[in-house]
Amino acid sequence: MYKAKIFVNYKPSVLDPQAQAIHKALVRLGDDNVATVMMGKYFELTLTATDVDAATAQVDRICDRLLANVSMETYHFTVTPVGEATV
Structure with a gap:
């Protein structure tokens, strides 16, 4: 089994009004x-893939199809065996 930790963010060229509002509030504070x-967005998936390459390919496919709007967002992820110490 493998655990995937996935981070999805807007591309730098896409306006993010919510992040801008937070930034303005921080300045005011x-x-x-x-x-x-x-x-x-942050996601964690536990996969029963046969090996790390299969898990990585599956996570990439899931991100492209469902978790990220690839025209506006980017994503990156890590895949580690379940039980392995992570930082």
Whole structure:
């Protein structure tokens, strides 16, 4: 079994009004040293794939088909065996 940790964010060229609102609020609260804010989505999947290559291919396919709108978002992920210590 493998665990996939997936992060999905807007592409840098896409306007993210929610992140801009958070940035403005941080500045108003005195945290004016925050240069940028990026919002995104986080997913964890546990897969019963036969090996890490099969799990990686499956996660990539799932991200392309369902979890990310690839015209507006990018994603990256890690795939590790279940039970392996992760940082």
